[in-house]
Amino acid sequence: MYIKELSAYESKEVTLKGWVANRRDSKGLVFINLRDGSGICQCIADANKISENDFEQAGKLSLESAVEISGTVVKDERQIGGYELQITKLNVIQIAEEFPIAKKEHGIEFLMDKRHLWLRSQRQWAILRIRNTIIYSIHRFFQDEGFVQMDAPIFTANASEGTSTLFETDFYGAPAYLSQSGQLYGEAMAMAFGKIYTFGPTFRAEKSKTRRHLSEFWMIEPEMAFCDIHQNMDLIENFLQYVIREVLDKCQNELKLIDRDTSILETSLKKFPRLTYDEAVAIIKGEKDVNGQNSIKSLENELASVEAQIAATNADINDREAKLAAPGMKKGEINFNQAKIATLKNELKDLEESQRNIPQWIASAKNFEYGNDLGGSDETVITRLFDVPIMVYDWPHEVKAFYLKRNPDDQRFARGVDVLAPEGYGEIVGGGERETDEQMLRDKIIEHQLPMEAFEWYLDLRKYGSVPHAGFGLGLERLVTWLCKLKHVRESIPFPRMYGRLAP
Ligand code: 4AD
Ligand code: MG
Numbered sequence: 001m002y003i004k005e006l007s008a009y010e011s012k013e014v015t016l017k018g019w020v021a022n023r024r025d026s027k028g029l030v031f032i033n034l035r036d037g038s039g040i041c042q043c044i045a046d047a048n049k050i051s052e053n054d055f056e057q058a059g060k061l062s063l064e065s066a067v068e069i070s071g072t073v074v075k076d077e078r079q080i081g082g083y084e085l086q087i088t089k090l091n092v093i094q095i096a097e098e099f100p101i102a103k104k105e106h107g108i109e110f111l112m113d114k115r116h117l118w119l120r121s122q123r124q125w126a127i128l129r130i131r132n133t134i135i136y137s138i139h140r141f142f143q144d145e146g147f148v149q150m151d152a153p154i155f156t157a158n159a160s161e162g163t164s165t166l167f168e169t170d171f172y173g174a175p176a177y178l179s180q181s182g183q184l185y186g187e188a189m190a191m192a193f194g195k196i197y198t199f200g201p202t203f204r205a206e207k208s209k210t211r212r213h214l215s216e217f218w219m220i221e222p223e224m225a226f227c228d229i230h231q232n233m234d235l236i237e238n239f240l241q242y243v244i245r246e247v248l249d250k251c252q253n254e255l256k257l258i259d260r261d262t263s264i265l266e267t268s269l270k271k272f273p274r275l276t277y278d279e280a281v282a283i284i285k286g287e288k289d290v291n292g293q294n295s296i297k298s299l300e301n302e303l304a305s306v307e308a309q310i311a312a313t314n315a316d317i318n319d320r321e322a323k324l325a326a327p328g329m330k331k332g333e334i335n336f337n338q339a340k341i342a343t344l345k346n347e348l349k350d351l352e353e354s355q356r357n358i359p360q361w362i363a364s365a366k367n368f369e370y371g372n373d374l375g376g377s378d379e380t381v382i383t384r385l386f387d388v389p390i391m392v393y394d395w396p397h398e399v400k401a402f403y404l405k406r407n408p409d410d411q412r413f414a415r416g417v418d419v420l421a422p423e424g425y426g427e428i429v430g431g432g433e434r435e436t437d438e439q440m441l442r443d444k445i446i447e448h449q450l451p452m453e454a455f456e457w458y459l460d461l462r463k464y465g466s467v468p469h470a471g472f473g474l475g476l477e478r479l480v481t482w483l484c485k486l487k488h489v490r491e492s493i494p495f496p497r498m499y500g501r502l503a504p
Pocket of ligand 2: 429430448
């Protein structure tokens with residue numbers, strides 16, 4: 001019996017097993033917020049309705065104590081799940097020691113050190129349930145479309161996404177690398193099954209702390225035989241919109257818990273603009289407007305507005321502090337103002353971060369050099385101008401992976417596509433059409449200084465029934481981060497692995 005099933009048991013007696021998320025005592029009553037993993041339910045112990053011993057036990061329950069509670073289900077619209085429990089019997093399973101994560105604000109490093117316990121908090125719970133819905137809907141989409149799921153190896157002899165981010169390990173005395181991507185194996189499987197997808201862990205040694213990079217992340221990589229770059233983009237759009245729709249349908253409660261404004265998720269159900277690299281660069285540099293907005297001017301306006309907000313917030317804080325310092329304020333008013341000052345100071349931190357970032361974005365947009373890959377700030381600059389994900393395709397071949405097909409009409413470009421999420425999030429998908437010409441691939445492998453022997457099996461695919469084919473890779477954590485509007489990718493996975501963090 002789980003809390004999420006309570007609606008079927010109105011007025012009936014049920015037994016719940018769970019943990020104490022909160023306890024509040026008042027005269028003759030103890031209010032327990034019980035969580036059981038499926039939801040939260042307020043349970044009320046009334047001294048007049050239960051045994052003296054049970055009431056006494058209820059009053060001793062510390063945060064995160066484990067308990068079995070029986071009671072009558074009562075409908076109450078004001079409660080989180082719409083129901084509460086009038087306790088009839090209570091059985092303590094374990095009284096928890098003092099829980100390290102209290103109601104007060106903790107720093108992120110502390111919370112990350114206590115990740116094994118932090119997972120129980122409502123916000124983390126909601127994020128990881130949304131992650132679960134995303135995973136389930138990804139499998140459903142591809143299975144319904146007739147794709148065959150395959151598992152690519154994790155130990156590999158070849159690099160697919162550049163040699164600078166390889167994790168090297170020892171494979172019976174020979175060097176092996178942890179997989180950066182299942183794609184090359186996916187291509188072999190696509191030639192056997194037509195349409196396949198991999199969904200597995202991938203590894204990149206990213207030696208810098210950013211809010212977008214993990215060392216271990218989960219990637220979904222479909223690969224389709226007889227598919228070109230444009231059909232690939234059609235699939236990406238259908239697929240992402242399917243997942244977004246599922247999250248909107250199934251996770252309203254979780255989205256509310258994390259305060260996600262879902263309007264941008266709704267607008268993301270309309271067509272994704274498709275821009276060539278050339279168009280994207282012109283927009284970033286402010287040479288071309290979109291939706292009546294100019295990248296540089298809108299950033300300058302935003303900086304001015306941020307600075308005005310900082311001044312107003314500082315004035316508000318000073319004003320309240322002066323009032324607090326003066327005598328005669330009532331206790332309630334003191335509490336209210338102190339809480340308000342704490343909130344304002346948090347807002348100030350975010351505003352000051354924007355004040356530092358925006359000038360850097362302006363500078364990197366103005367100085368962007370045609371021919372380069374887009375950096376994190378370039379992605380931020382362009383995606384802030386759109387209310388849907390955008391697809392950027394046809395990239396200078398020098399900045400993209402060795403396996404991408406050259407545009408037959410313009411050899412300067414490779415047929416890669418990146419999907420950039422709005423609200424400044426940037427790249428969530430990278431993919432493209434694959435080179436089918438064996439000699440072109442050999443030249444690229446040499447140019448990238450990769451060991452030819454490790455790729456002979458891959459080159460075989462171009463000898464026996466080679467066909468146009470394409471695919472893409474979606475970073476699961478990047479998608480969760482955007483859909484939940486998280487500040488940092490580390491909260492999108494139960495136990496993140498990243499530069500500087502291997503525990504818990
Ligand atoms: O753009 P990437 O490097 O593309 C590939 O690996 C291709 N083989 C995919 C394919 O065509 N089958 O990576 C794909 C996606 C990125 O768009 C990003 O979402 C995610 O993987 N990603 C990361 N996510 C978290 N941390 C990192 N360090 C990531 N690196 C890439
Ligand atoms: Mg990429």
